[in-house]
Each structure stands twice: as C-alpha cells, then as structure tokens.
Amino acid sequence: MKSFDYVKPASIAEAIAAAVAPGAAYLAAGTNLLDLMKGGVSRPDRLVDVTHLPGLDAVERLSDGALRIGALVRNADLAHDAAFARDYPAVAEALLSGASAQLRNAATVGGNLLQRTRCAYFYDVASACNKRVAGSGCDARGGDNDMHAVLGWSEGCIATHPSDFCVPLVALDATVEVEGKNGRRELRLEDLHRLPGTTPEQETVLEPGDLIVALRLPAAARGFASHARYLKVRERTSYAFAVVSAAAHLTLANGRIAQARIALGGVAAKPWRAREAEAALAGQEATTQNFRRAADVALAAARPSGDNAFKIELARRIVVRALNLAAAGTPERIAALPASPFSIHPGALHDA
Amino acid sequence: MNHSISLTVNGVRREIALHDPRVTLLDLLREQLDLTGTKKGCDRGQCGACTILVDGRRINSCLALAVSHDGADITTIEGVARGDELHPLQAAFIAHDGFQCGFCTPGQIMSALGLINEGQAGCDAERIREGMSGNLCRCGAYDGITEAVLEVQQTLAADKERRVA
Numbered sequence: 001m002k003s004f005d006y007v008k009p010a011s012i013a014e015a016i017a018a019a020v021a022p023g024a025a026y027l028a029a030g031t032n033l034l035d036l037m038k039g040g041v042s043r044p045d046r047l048v049d050v051t052h053l054p055g056l057d058a059v060e061r062l063s064d065g066a067l068r069i070g071a072l073v074r075n076a077d078l079a080h081d082a083a084f085a086r087d088y089p090a091v092a093e094a095l096l097s098g099a100s101a102q103l104r105n106a107a108t109v110g111g112n113l114l115q116r117t118r119c120a121y122f123y124d125v126a127s128a129c130n131k132r133v134a135g136s137g138c139d140a141r142g143g144d145n146d147m148h149a150v151l152g153w154s155e156g157c158i159a160t161h162p163s164d165f166c167v168p169l170v171a172l173d174a175t176v177e178v179e180g181k182n183g184r185r186e187l188r189l190e191d192l193h194r195l196p197g198t199t200p201e202q203e204t205v206l207e208p209g210d211l212i213v214a215l216r217l218p219a220a221a222r223g224f225a226s227h228a229r230y231l232k233v234r235e236r237t238s239y240a241f242a243v244v245s246a247a248a249h250l251t252l253a254n255g256r257i258a259q260a261r262i263a264l265g266g267v268a269a270k271p272w273r274a275r276e277a278e279a280a281l282a283g284q285e286a287t288t289q290n291f292r293r294a295a296d297v298a299l300a301a302a303r304p305s306g307d308n309a310f311k312i313e314l315a316r317r318i319v320v321r322a323l324n325l326a327a328a329g330t331p332e333r334i335a336a337l338p339a340s341p342f343s344i345h346p347g348a349l350h351d352a
Numbered sequence: 353m354n355h356s357i358s359l360t361v362n363g364v365r366r367e368i369a370l371h372d373p374r375v376t377l378l379d380l381l382r383e384q385l386d387l388t389g390t391k392k393g394c395d396r397g398q399c400g401a402c403t404i405l406v407d408g409r410r411i412n413s414c415l416a417l418a419v420s421h422d423g424a425d426i427t428t429i430e431g432v433a434r435g436d437e438l439h440p441l442q443a444a445f446i447a448h449d450g451f452q453c454g455f456c457t458p459g460q461i462m463s464a465l466g467l468i469n470e471g472q473a474g475c476d477a478e479r480i481r482e483g484m485s486g487n488l489c490r491c492g493a494y495d496g497i498t499e500a501v502l503e504v505q506q507t508l509a510a511d512k513e514r515r516v517a
Contacts, residue, residue, distance in 0.1 A: 003372070003373075006373035027417070029415075030417060030420070031397060031412070034416075035415060038395065039396075047417075049419075076409075080472065100485055100487075101410060101463070101466065101467065101470070101484075101485075102397075102403055102410050102411050102463065102466070103486065105409045106411045106412070106416065237485075239486055336476060336478040336479045337478065337482055338482070
C-alpha cells in the first residue's frame with residue numbers, strides 16, 4: 001500500500017478543509033477503500049478520517065415526516081433497527097443481503113453509497129480501465145463481461161454499481177445531504193451517480209471536499225411498508241454481489257395498484273429507477289401479466305455489453321417476481337436468506 | 353510521523369505507538385502485540401479468518417486501520433477462554449468437528465461470538481449459516497461449525513428459560 005498522511009479532523013469544517021486538497025480521500029470504515037488501497041487501485045496521498053466526527057451517527061424523524069439517517073450509521077445497525085425495518089422493509093432486506101455480517105458491522109451508510117464498482121478490470125491495475133485511468137481503454141469490453149451492465153453503459157465503460165442498499169433507496173426517492181466548501185446542499189440519490197458516457201472516471205456529481213453527512217427518506221416512503229420487497233440473484237446464496245436485483249414497492253387500493261416504485265441493481269453504473277414501468281402499473285390490477293408488461297417496459301432500452309444478454313431476461317423475471325412478492329405483502333420477519341430467490345429446502349419458495 | 357493510540361486488548365489496556373498509519377488492526381495484533389491467534393487469510397475482507405470483536409462487534413481486522421481505532425475495546429481468540437477452561441464455543445467446535453486444518457477456526461469462533469451477541473439468528477440453523485457466511489472454511493467443515501454454534505445457542509436459550517422460570 002502506498003503511504004499517506006493521516007488526518008483526524010475534529011469537525012466537519014476541518015474535514016472539508018483537509019479533503020479539498022488534491023489526492024485526499026475520506027476514510028470512514030474503510031471496508032472498500034482499504035481493499036482498493038491494498039491493490040493499488042486507489043492511491044490517496046492523504047486520508048481524512050471522519051469516523052470520529054460528532055453528530056453523524058443518528059437516525060431521526062424530522063418534522064415533515066422524513067427520516068434522516070446520519071452518514072456514519074453502520075449498515076448492520078440500520079438494518080436491525082426494528083422501527084426502520086418496519087417502515088422501510090425492502091431497504092432493511094437489501095442491507096442484509098449485502099456483504100457479510102462483519103462488513104455490515106463496520107460499513108457506513110455514506111460509504112455504501114460511494115463504494116466503487118467490482119469490475120475485475122477496474123481492480124486489476126495491469127488491465128486497461130477508463131474508470132481507473134482516464135483514456136486508458138476498457139479491457140472489460142473484450143474480456144469476461146457476463147456480469148457487466150445492460151443499461152446506460154457506453155463504449156468507454158460497462159461497469160455496474162454494486163450497492164444493494166441504493167436500489168430500494170432510489171425507488172423511494174431518497175435524497176442525500178452533502179456538505180462542501182460552499183455549505184450544505186441536498187440532492188436526489190438518483191442524481192448522485194453518473195452514467196459513464198465519455199467520462200467514466202467521474203462516478204458521482206460530488207466535488208473535491210464534498211462530504212455526505214446524511215441520507216433522507218421522504219415521508220411518502222413509509223406508505224409502501226406493507227408491500228415492499230428486494231430480490232437479488234447471486235452466483236451463490238450469500239455473501240456475493242448482485243448479478244441482477246430489483247426493489248419493488250406497491251400501494252394497493254380496491255385490488256388495483258395505486259402507486260408502484262421499482263428500481264434495478266447490477267444492471268448499470270448507477271442504481272436504476274424504472275419510472276416508465278411504474279407509470280405503466282398505475283391503476284392496473286396486480287397480476288403477473290401486468291407485472292410482465294411492466295418488466296418489458298423497464299428493460300426496453302437494455303442491450304448486452306458483452307456475454308450478458310441473459311441478464312436482460314433475468315432482470316425482467318426478477319422484476320416480475322419482486323412485484324409478485326410485493327403484491328403478496330411484506331413478510332412479518334425478513335427471510336433467513338435475505339432477498340434470496342432460492343431456498344435450501346427443495347421445492348420451497350423460501351422468500352415467499 | 354508517529355501516532356499513538358490506546359487499546360484495550362482482551363481486558364488489558366495498552367498504549368501503542370504506531371510508526372506507520374498503514375498498520376491494520378490485524379497486523380498490529382500479530383506483529384506488534386504477538387497475538388498470532390488472529391489469522392491473516394486473504395487480507396482483503398473476503399475470508400473472515402481475521403475476525404475479531406471491536407467494542408463487542410465482529411469485524412474484519414484486515415480492513416480496519418489501527419490508527420482509526422483509538423480507544424477501542426478488542427477481543428481476540430486469545431481472550432475467550434477462562435484460563436484452562438475453554439469457552440463453550442471452543443468446546444463445541446471440538447465436540448462437533450467444526451474444523452479440520454484449524455486455520456479459519458479463530459475467525460469462525462470470533463464470528464460465532466459476534467453472531468450470538470447480535471441475537472438475530474436464534475436457534476435457526478439457516479439463519480446461523482447465513483450469519484456465518486462471512487467466514488470461509490477451505491476444509492469444508494461447515495456442518496460441524498453450524499452444529500457447534502447451534503448447540504451453544506440452544507444451551508444459552510435453555511439457560512435463559514431456566515432463569516425466567
């Protein structure tokens with residue numbers, strides 16, 4: 001690992017001042033950053049440790065009914081917060097389907113949003129990667145790319161965003177509070193991550209020194225609590241990133257869908273909100289046939305970026321299944337294998 | 353640049369001078385404090401061999417910078433037995449053949465301790481397996497590991513019931 005200066009600021013203002021410098025990076029739990037530094041993928045000159053900053057680890061209900069989650073709240077603490085899991089069950093399920101218990105105990109809410117792609121060519125410093133070194137090329141295009149993006153990718157980059165947490169969050173219109181050298185601002189989580197285009201090295205809209213201080217779920221997000229699911233296909237049952245995942249939220253009235261909220265994971269460089277599919281379901285009956293039509297709409301613009309045409313059909317089926325599960329109702333308790341479509345019991349739908 | 357931190361390691365408070373901010377908790381324990389029970393497997397947060405408890409919570413010590421953990425209370429595998437008396441989890445791993453080569457075992461036991469502290473799995477074997485998925489066992493002793501953790505959970509549940517009754 002390359003050496004670095006370690007800075008431990010006492011306040012957010014001090015942190016921002018220290019992190020504006022070129023080559024500086026924020027350190028929270030470090031579960032992704034230290035891994036990247038050990039591989040030489042990230043080579044910061046200065047680490048600004050924000051883990052001890054006061055006031056960033058609270059979960060609070062705001063007067064407008066929104067929930068504000070401090071950026072340093074640990075993934076496991078949020079998922080196991082009973083009130084949180086009751087109000088936002090698909091978010092809790094997504095959190096519990098990610099990484100391992102050890103990593104969830106350390107990893108923070110803010111860090112989860114900013115984790116980097118797991119594209120193997122991004123991780124391998126001997127490979128060409130436009131995201132790691134701008135203009136160097138993309139070895140994933142002609143390489144092992146069956147896990148890569150099917151939506152929003154460009155000739156320059158076909159990597160996906162790996163977060164599970166972000167998928168139901170973006171479906172629920174979550175926003176992010178950012179503090180930077182010009183003060184505090186709020187932006188939609190949907191607008192935080194960029195699609196690659198011709199500048200895949202620019203992954204987010206954050207500026208040097210910007211620090212995510214909190215995440216907000218608007219008051220309306222609680223309205224989906226009784227029909228909310230997250231479903232995630234992995235190459236093994238646990239402790240793996242999504243091949244494809246989907247968050248489905250519904251409100252039902254008189255047997256019809258009032259509102260739908262759908263987002264996909266593992267398919268693009270950002271958590272992918274499927275607004276047109278949501279609109280297609282409004283006022284419709286909650287039937288598999290209608291869900292299938294919505295899934296077709298959600299994946300209408302998808303195209304393979306390599307050996308991954310299968311992901312398009314897989315994504316359609318996961319959307320249909322997640323919607324069916326959401327329509328059936330949120331289970332009382334999160335399944336033993338969170339978000340898994342499989343069961344160790346042959347023939348059983350363990351997640352149902 | 354020198355960074356000094358203080359840690360409580362297995363109940364003993366230690367003042368530690370770090371000569372390099374790159375030192376992880378794992379390397380600190382093994383190389384500076386001679387506590388080699390915590391194993392370095394992948395060193396990248398994938399295998400769980402380096403699992404320790406920090407303030408009672410299980411984490412991967414290979415992905416934790418020591419300099420960021422000033423004031424932490426750390427428990428390693430060396431701190432779980434009481435003298436010559438094994439911790440019930442250690443005894444259960446032996447009784448149920450929860451290992452073959454033993455390399456992953458300290459991490460497995462620390463992870464199981466964390467799992468029990470978290471109180472989310474109860475006596476459900478499937479939840480125990482899911483909760484232990486961050487600990488790989490190259491020898492494939494998973495059945496024995498699950499049985500060992502399940503037995504300790506069941507004993508704890510029975511004890512609790514007895515106390516309530």
